[in-house]
Amino acid sequence: MDLSKLSLIFKIVIIGIIYMIIFLALRIMYKDMKNGGKRPRNSNRKSFGLEIVSAGNNSNLRTGGVIPVRGEISIGRKNDNLLILDDPYASGYHARVYIKNNDCILEDLGSTNGTLLNGENVKGRQYLSAGDEIRIGSTSFKVIG
Amino acid sequence: MDASRDEKKLLRYTYLLCLVCFFNLAIIKQPFDKGAMVMSVVTCLLVGYSYFIIRKFFSDGDKYIFIFSSILSVIGMVMLYRINMAVSIKQIIWFAIGVTGFILIVVLLPDLKSFSKHKYFYLIVTIVFMGMATLIGTEINGSKNWIVIGNYNFQPSEFGKLFFVAYLASELKDYKNFKDLIRPALIVMLCLGFMVLQKDLGSALIFFGISITMLYIATSKFRYVAICIGLFAAGATISYKLFDHVKIRVLIWSNPWPYANGKSYQVVQSMFSIASGGLTGSGLGLGHPEYVPVNTTDFIFAALCEELGILIGFGIIILYFLLFYRCMRAAVYGEDEFSRLLVVGYSAMIAAQVLVIVGGVMNAIPLTGITLPLVSYGGSSMLITFFSLGIIQKISEEGR
DSSP states (O other): OOHHHHHHHHHHHHHHHHHHHHHHHHHHHHHHHHTTTOOOOOTTSOOEEEEEEEOTTOSSOOTTOEEEESSEEEEESSTTSSEEOOOTTSOSSOEEEEEETTEEEEEEOSOSSOOEETTEEOOSEEEEOTTOEEEETTEEEEEEO | OHHHHHHHHHHHHHHHHHHHHHHHHHHTSSSOOHHHHHHHHHHHHHHHHHHHHHHHHOTTSOTHHHHHHHHHHHHHHHHHHHHOHHHHHHHHHHHHHHHHHHHHHHHHOOOGGGGGGOHHHHHHHHHHHHHHHHHHOEEETTEEEEEEETTEEEOHHHHHHHHHHHHHHHHHTTOOSGGGGHHHHHHHHHHHHHHHHTTOHHHHHHHHHHHHHHHHHHHOOHHHHHHHHHHHHHHHHHHHHHOHHHHHHHHHHHOOGGGTTTTTHHHHHHHHHHHHHTTTOSOTTTSOGGGSTTTTTTTHHHHHHHHHHHHHHHHHHHHHHHHHHHHHHHHHTOSSHHHHHHHHHHHHHHHHHHHHHHHHHTTSSOOOOOOOTTTSOOHHHHHHHHHHHHHHHHHHHHOO
16 A cells, blocks of 8 residues: 555544544533533542540530441531531531542631641641541531541 | 543543654654654653652642643653654653753642742742843843853743742732732832833743733732723834834734745745644654754744644643643632632643734734643743742642
8 A cells, every 4th residue: 555545544533533523521620510510529539527536515416326428528616617617616617528539638627726636736738547536616516437 | 530540541541642642753763763652652651650759649639730741741842853853852851850840840839828928039040030131141042131151051031930939929829909000010010010121021921921910919909900001002112112122023923924934934924834734734753843943942942833733732731721721720729819819820820821922823912922731842931930830739739
């Protein structure tokens, strides 16, 4: 086969592949739009939970109960938190616990009385591992993973 | 696991593209060129391994950013191998360094929020990088924006861009009223002034594009954008009157044909080669990209259009658009104002570069010599693009 026929075939194949890539990418974009931009969560990722060790004076928490951590949990005294603490020592928006890249992270949101992780004050963000104890005001949690 | 199946499919097509293109290059040479096949396998391994690392350890980030940028780099590498083998081997090394930088940024960079504090540091670094070439620069290809250290030359304004965006993001995140805009406006004007003095009009255009996009995103007031465009028009007119190199650029843009053998030689050759390629191109290795000057950097788009046709040219523009879309998506889901503005700035930087050079090569806008990000040969451009994509990737992890 001479060279010009051969490169005609190659030409068409290369153009085909490029437009195939574009077509696939557009379909992925379409799916993404239809999901409303929600990220498809991997199903085999690790899951974390917070076990309530002592409920303090919160009437809505029960000792021994487990709060599963999916995505993000915000903790504080104000009503728009996911986990509302009825505790005079908790700040309005006290802390948050969230998952990123298979790690569970605790972040103190500049609370007045601080968040204790294993007895030490948390500044900024801290990685959590199973068995850690978080204390906010009179309430304490244990991380289970 | 639906998402990762889509990613792998795209990645398989990337490998296929790489193998087919290099196989084509290998077969047109007599005897069969083994070097091309080695290049293709090395590229595939690099892309595959980096994707594996990103997916394994940073599964929350947006992996399409990396996939699209590697497709574009593969196209660039193929064309460079066709034009000049030695350059393409250097380019693959730069690609490896760029990808390493990308992964290192994703791994090592702690939390981006804390970076918003160092406003004055960014300010100083930006001005130092911008001014550096004006004072101690050397002139290469008509622009005095190169610094030569030993054997290696680089453009400080490329690195300045990174800090420029960081500065604007940290300044504009606290925007409340008009007074907050005066200082950033002065800095932007200073940078544009330096660029015009260095005869680097392409970078000036990019800086303007970045700052106007970030301004609109931060304030969402059309009035400011209109004022900026007015100021830019005034500045452009003044520099047209004052500087000869600006006049020449506009002259050869409005009518390149009378100067085809002199001043407008580059752009006329580039238009000839795009036109001779036609819809599907002449086929790899059968065109004459050697007639186009500086065909490995500024005019690589013309060479691509000649050998692979304008269809591939459109394809590349669409791929850039998709990359831009993925980047802006990270901005939409970004957590705080600083990281959002940072992403907007970096993606505007890449988009503006593509528009300026593609428009310039086709003589749609006055030609200014800058590189086509990821595709054309250039160490600093490759590094900068991968660094900014790495930061965008990092931010895309945070959003949900």
